[in-house]
Amino acid sequence: MPEHAQPIVTVDVVILSLQDGALNVALVRRDHEPHAGDWSLPGGWVHADQDADALAAAYRILAAKAGLDSPYLEQLKTFANRHRDARGWSVSIAHYALVPMTQAAAPQVKWRPVDDIGSLPFDHAEILRTAVERVRSKTAYSSLPVHLMPPTFTLTELQRVYEQVLGMALDKRTFRRRIEELNLVEPAAAARDAAAAHRPAQRYRVKRRFGKELAMSDRNLV
Amino acid sequence: MPEHAQPIVTVDVVILSLQDGALNVALVRRDHEPHAGDWSLPGGWVHADQDADALAAAYRILAAKAGLDSPYLEQLKTFANRHRDARGWSVSIAHYALVPMTQAAAPQVKWRPVDDIGSLPFDHAEILRTAVERVRSKTAYSSLPVHLMPPTFTLTELQRVYEQVLGMALDKRTFRRRIEELNLVEPAAAARDAAAAHRPAQRYRVKRRFGKELAMSDRNLV
DNA sequence: ACAATAGTGTCTGTCAGACAATATACA
DNA sequence: TGTATATTGTCTGACAGACACTATTGT
Numbered sequence: 001m002p003e004h005a006q007p008i009v010t011v012d013v014v015i016l017s018l019q020d021g022a023l024n025v026a027l028v029r030r031d032h033e034p035h036a037g038d039w040s041l042p043g044g045w046v047h048a049d050q051d052a053d054a055l056a057a058a059y060r061i062l063a064a065k066a067g068l069d070s071p072y073l074e075q076l077k078t079f080a081n082r083h084r085d086a087r088g089w090s091v092s093i094a095h096y097a098l099v100p101m102t103q104a105a106a107p108q109v110k111w112r113p114v115d116d117i118g119s120l121p122f123d124h125a126e127i128l129r130t131a132v133e134r135v136r137s138k139t140a141y142s143s144l145p146v147h148l149m150p151p152t153f154t155l156t157e158l159q160r161v162y163e164q165v166l167g168m169a170l171d172k173r174t175f176r177r178r179i180e181e182l183n184l185v186e187p188a189a190a191a192r193d194a195a196a197a198h199r200p201a202q203r204y205r206v207k208r209r210f211g212k213e214l215a216m217s218d219r220n221l222v
Numbered sequence: 223m224p225e226h227a228q229p230i231v232t233v234d235v236v237i238l239s240l241q242d243g244a245l246n247v248a249l250v251r252r253d254h255e256p257h258a259g260d261w262s263l264p265g266g267w268v269h270a271d272q273d274a275d276a277l278a279a280a281y282r283i284l285a286a287k288a289g290l291d292s293p294y295l296e297q298l299k300t301f302a303n304r305h306r307d308a309r310g311w312s313v314s315i316a317h318y319a320l321v322p323m324t325q326a327a328a329p330q331v332k333w334r335p336v337d338d339i340g341s342l343p344f345d346h347a348e349i350l351r352t353a354v355e356r357v358r359s360k361t362a363y364s365s366l367p368v369h370l371m372p373p374t375f376t377l378t379e380l381q382r383v384y385e386q387v388l389g390m391a392l393d394k395r396t397f398r399r400r401i402e403e404l405n406l407v408e409p410a411a412a413a414r415d416a417a418a419a420h421r422p423a424q425r426y427r428v429k430r431r432f433g434k435e436l437a438m439s440d441r442n443l444v
Numbered sequence: 445a446c447a448a449t450a451g452t453g454t455c456t457g458t459c460a461g462a463c464a465a466t467a468t469a470c471a
Numbered sequence: 472t473g474t475a476t477a478t479t480g481t482c483t484g485a486c487a488g489a490c491a492c493t494a495t496t497g498t
Contacts, residue, residue: 004267004268004269004270004271005270005271006228006230006231006267006268006270007231007268007270008228009228009229009231009302009313045226045228046226046228046229046302046311047226048226048227048228048229048304048310048311049226049227051304051311052303052304052305053302053303053304054300054302054303054313075299075300077297078276078297078300078315080231080268080275080276080315081274081275081276082270082273082274082275083274088270089268089270089273091231091276091313091315093300093302093313
């Protein structure tokens with residue numbers, strides 16, 4: 001067994017969703033010192049007796065601290081050094097989760113735009129930056145943003161979400177060609193937009209096999 | 223402080239190099255139980271008193287257990303669950319390192335082709351698989367494999383290394399166009415190939431600013 | 445018919461891959 | 472000159488981006 005003092009191990013989760021047309025992160029108030037009462041990323045100790053692995057711990061934290069479920073949760077990176085927590089050498093196995101924009105969080109959660117965050121405790125600002133970079137990078141060549149969508153959506157709505165995540169305009173023709181190549185969505189029968197003074201859009205849903213997976217493109221989507 | 227039993231934290235390093243024209247991994251014999259005497263990935267406890275962060279621990283392990291230095295060492299993924307080590311819930315912050323094919327390892331190191339590994343202790347086979355996947359993936363759109371090269375090399379040699387890492391043939395014209403676009407290498411003056419009955423190749427070296435960095439392409443290299 | 449958004453057709457410049465032509469060593 | 476590898480030129484099919492045209496709804 002180890003001869004050296006062992007580090008503290010925690011799991012933190014960057015929960016991302018769309019609110020008011022912008023990528024937002026879920027923050028919660030810290031229960032304990034240090035930084036008690038400050039808004040921070042939800043996180044917690046590994047519960048060795050109940051968490052099978054780090055991913056399970058992240059799902060537990062997502063549910064317990066934010067009241068959310070996620071169709072896409074994965075490990076981001078591990079932040080481990082002697083400076084990030086004044087209590088000593090500590091390890092945060094950081095994860096990130098995408099949550100559909102229609103899902104309601106627990107009342108203690110505050111959503112904040114990822115590009116307009118004040119300061120966060122520990123190295124949570126760096127963890128958030130890393131998560132947003134990862135999401136933007138994956139968005140460019142995969143179906144990642146569909147996990148931010150409601151159960152059915154139009155292609156125009158999906159394109160808006162890609163644009164909001166990437167922060168840039170996309171060409172309609174190219175975007176639709178790519179989505180078709182990914183073989184990602186199928187028409188959601190009979191459900192059409194509410195009446196409006198223009199042609200209604202076809203609504204789509206993500207094909208079942210991409211429920212928890214990603215469709216990857218070998219070339220860039222945008 | 224934590225109310226729950228804390229996991230064990232280790233750092234493991236997947237050290238990759240080219241040997242005999244194939245991607246190889248460095249294995250060492252384990253000192254201690256469990257699996258004492260078995261060949262495994264080099265790893266060890268975090269030394270909270272001397273390692274500033276996980277990356278520093280990986281560099282320490284690279285030097286101390288394999289006698290190597292690496293121009294490219296980064297975090298891979300963290301393997302954390304209750305099953306990987308019979309002693310209990312444990313965390314391995316896994317890293318991977320590329321080492322130039324000309325660098326000699328310590329005598330206790332055994333190089334093994336990554337596609338022909340027997341069984342490895344713990345989940346080291348899975349860690350190795352993940353590392354090789356990552357390297358192949360990054361090779362497709364970045365300059366990663368230059369860190370396997372000796373100080374100077376020809377473009378043909380560089381192409382062979384890309385091909386050996388990816389396991390597929392590349393088109394010469396396309397490859398050279400991409401490398402030029404990356405603005406990655408510069409001619410190594412006056413150093414030309416040994417005499418041979420054909421035109422000698424220009425030798426190149428990696429530009430200084432890519433010594434520890436990667437050049438990324440926005441499209442695929444291959 | 446008009447307005448507004450959805451959806452599709454198509455042109456054009458760019459470029460990856462293929463392949464050929466030229467260059468430069470030594471024998 | 473012949474052989475072998477290096478290096479560069481160039482053709483062609485594919486396709487991303489641009490843009491316009493058609494489709495479909497309510498007013």
